[in-house]
Amino acid sequence: FAVEIEITIGEEAAGVVVAHGDQGGGYLLAIDRGAPLLSYNAYGDMHRAHGSRLAPGVHQLVLRADELTGLRWRLTIEIDGTLDAEIPEVPMLIGMAPFTGISVGYDYGGPVDWDLHERHRSFRFRGGELAAVRYVPGERSEFDRTVLRQVGRAVAEIAD
Secondary structure, three states, X not given: OEEEEEEEXXXXXXXXXXXXEEOOEEEEEEEEOOEEEEEEEEOOXXXXXXXXXXXXEEEEEEEEEEEEOOXXXXXXXXXXXXXXXXXXXXXXXXXXXXOOXXXXXXXXXXXXXXXXXXXXXXXXXXXXXXXXXEEEOOOOOOOOHHHHHHHHHHHHHHHO
């Protein structure tokens, strides 16, 4: 999937652009210290990538989650059509994860990135404008559904 964002950055722009999930797992894109920050919480194991500092003005940001083999993702940030930052490989969020829904303009509920939350709380976006945030589904997964069933059965056996 991709998250396409049209954003206007002012001199003091900062805050969460989009967040999905909580401390149990999820992802977040924020403007932190003038640059995009991608945080990915892989079931408590944090991964972060920082993009380039954004000049004031209108920008197109794209957060991509591209499927890799082995139930993994490659996460990237594009700025104005150019790849700017990436987290090369993380476990996919599957099943009921993330539990907390999508928030735009702040990280509502349990935080995706606890360190960011301790510094800024819900980190409401300010100093600019979020004109559009749009989720675009990706191609249908080529994973054999039996793999997902096997994962589900293994989790159920552990829970018993």
